[in-house]
Amino acid sequence: MKTHVTTTINGEEVEFLCEPHETLLDALRNHVGLTGTKEGCGSGDCGACSVTVDGELVCSCLVLAPEAEGKSIGTIEGIADHDKLHVIQEKFLEHAALQCGICTPGLIVSTKALLEENPNPTEEEARYYLAGNLCRCTGYDKIIRAVLDAAETMKGAA
């Protein structure tokens, strides 16, 4: 028996059918067609699947799809305003904070959550907040620089 789920994704109401045991990650990718959210481990260890549920940062591989019922989900596809990139996205590009880019959607979603919680993070705070988002390519240096620069820029704009 499939479960019918009504939820809001990036501000739009969405309905989908899923197996009760399926994860939110699988539902987003396989039933809603939003493949920007990535799977690196399926066990909550890599952060590639980061999304927000009612504003809270979660690993979508650890959330069951039916739990999305009535909630508001935020994914990487909702960060930019159409063609206008979010400051965080711009800073990731300017600082070359991605190489292969598989970790990037998760990191950008997590960074947005970080800066909403703490608009003025120190390097150490940023490193600990993002410790759940693995990147194997960059050694994190340019990612952290992009995050701190984005924070600076967003403060200036506020």
Place this chain on the structure above:
Amino acid sequence: MSEAREFKYVGTRSIRPDGFDKVTGRANYAADLDLPGMIWGRILRSPHAHARITRLDTTRAEALPGVMGVATFKDFPAVSTEEFQSGEGSTALNDLARNILADDKVLYHGHAVCAIAATSEALAEQALDLIDIEYDVLPPVMDVADAMKDDAPLLHEDMFTEGLEEKPSKPSNIALRFELKKGDIEQGFKEADLVIEREFYTPTVHQGYIEPHACTVRYDNAGTSMVYCSTQGHFDVRAATAKLLDMELGKIKVVPSEIGGGFGGKTTIYLEPVAMILSQKSGRPVKMVMDRDEVFMASGPGSATRNWVKIGAKKDGTLVAMQARLCYEAGAFPGSPMRPGVMTVFTPYDIENAFVEGYDVVVNKPKVAAYRAPGAPQSEFACEMLINEIARELDMDPIDLRLKNAAREGTQTLYGPKLKKVGLVECLEAVKASDHYRSALKENQGRGVAAGFWFNIGGPSSVSINMNPDGTAILIEGNPDIGGSRASMQLMAAETLQLPLDDVKPLVGDTDVLAYSGATGGSRTTFATGMATIQAAEDIVRQFKERAASTWNVTPEQVEYANGTVTNTAGDDSMTVAEICAGADRTGGHISGRGNINARGAGPSFAVHLADVECDAETGRCWVVRYTACQDAGKAIHPSYVEGQYQGGAAQGIGWALNEEYIYNEDGRLENPGFLDYRIPLASDLPMIETIIVEVPNDFHPFGVRGVGESGIIPPLAAVGDAVAGAAKINVTELPLSPPRVLKAIAEGASA
């Protein structure tokens, strides 16, 4: 090459052309393609490290409604023992087949045995449980030293050691012995005032790319079958799939997805032929995605090694003899990177007397795959640790000791050629002059320095550039963009075409649209594919001139091209590229340029790293507090992505030194196949990684490029290793320097 050349685009930090897609989630990776009618494949894997399969019956699984296909080793047509070259290594075809699906024996925990395709992933998984399989469990061999013993259990009863003077009479787990020598090693040691020897151990590690292996495959009996997958070399995936399944090469199209990391581990194949068999049997497109534990258990690790090194030096620091015996685990099938390990181990040193022997040894672990500078981190770790020890014994600065013996232009390498212009001395001097090197250490901190050498390779690359009628250019390369190669191709093409950067749009082409290109690996892409790009762009510039000349009825020699405009030196005509391209159908058809090369003259890249480590003696935890990575890029085409390679290599090497290792239980089962227990560095584990780009141009590349992708993973093992030795006041001979190992060493030191 003129060294004083001024560049307009090369050397700038442009925004990568594929960036928008990658920060918005629009870029498609291996697991992101669904096709109409698509079904899912899953793989049954061995729970044993070493066993004979005595029964395999899929009847019950096939009877499950929704199951549409089964694949086993028997579905491979008879495959030959021919060596198959791909990426940075070669494997016998029948070994490749037996690794993809086990034949009569399983050779490691997680070895694929049988695959099932069904209408959903969950259903395929359920069907795996209905496969009736029985094993006769055999004793496993889990360490290279054990595997080399005379009475060791054999993985392959028909394997006889190659590279010996006489063919051995008994089979062995040693697949190959290989040696290199120069000078007189015994005489060399006689001349030494100080001789130190030691054996070092490095564990099995994984490349750790965040994107698991995945593919979507559609078999087409009449037309072209399609493979969509994440790979460093889609032309090699095509060739391997064709050979393994006895299909026509030209009837397979491999479309490379964006690639979520590879580091050498995606130069081989695992799922693609299996999905092809399942698609053929079911008549449906088949998608397969590995779980993370499958990635760890059954794909790519890098070799564990036991390497013994002996070095002799004079009192003044002159190295007079270097000897090594290097033993590399190949995993279940021959083909460890022992050979490059042997070739690179002593290359940073100008040494007269050297002797190195290496062994390629099979054990009951997954078949190893290339991992960034394959083979070099392990062997050079051993050498560099000893060099630092010699510096301490002689009371010399470790950089001065290296400078005294450094390889430079004209140095005769052990592996063959004399070095051309190289930048080791420049790197050593740059690190010596750095603020980091002169900074003071705090209590419980140690500092380590190490050098690293990697050859870099050239090889075949194809690029085509098509001019649009509006004067913009489409550049098609055959190398998956793993770390910004579209950006560097765009820079090199715009530089040569003298067109605005945004007017050049780089794409990665599939196997149907471009001639063969070797894999993205061996640090070859910016060098070799860069040369093909420059050649294609030069081909276009030549045609711009010809077209304008023919319009003006002058010879091409009478026209000049600069910054997007051709001018007639014999008159005052001029034409822009946009005008030439818009009118191209009147001057002979639209314009495209090609670069098809087999690049020679790859320039080696030396690296020198400096690490400061702090140790908490109570817990044994060690962490890096400051790090500098210096490396010779030849010419940095895009400095940010060059720094990114240095930083990424350093981070992987730091992980290798401090945390990462495969942990097997006594039955040979892998106990840590996940990111929680196989701990790669997190953002909170690392400091900023300072970089120094040295540029000693490679004269064989028009812009001076050397590859930069690999050397950066070599020095961290010894730089961090030696820093830990200093911080924790212990002897370091084994990696990783995880808290339990450090704590034990501290305790042993205290009791000694």
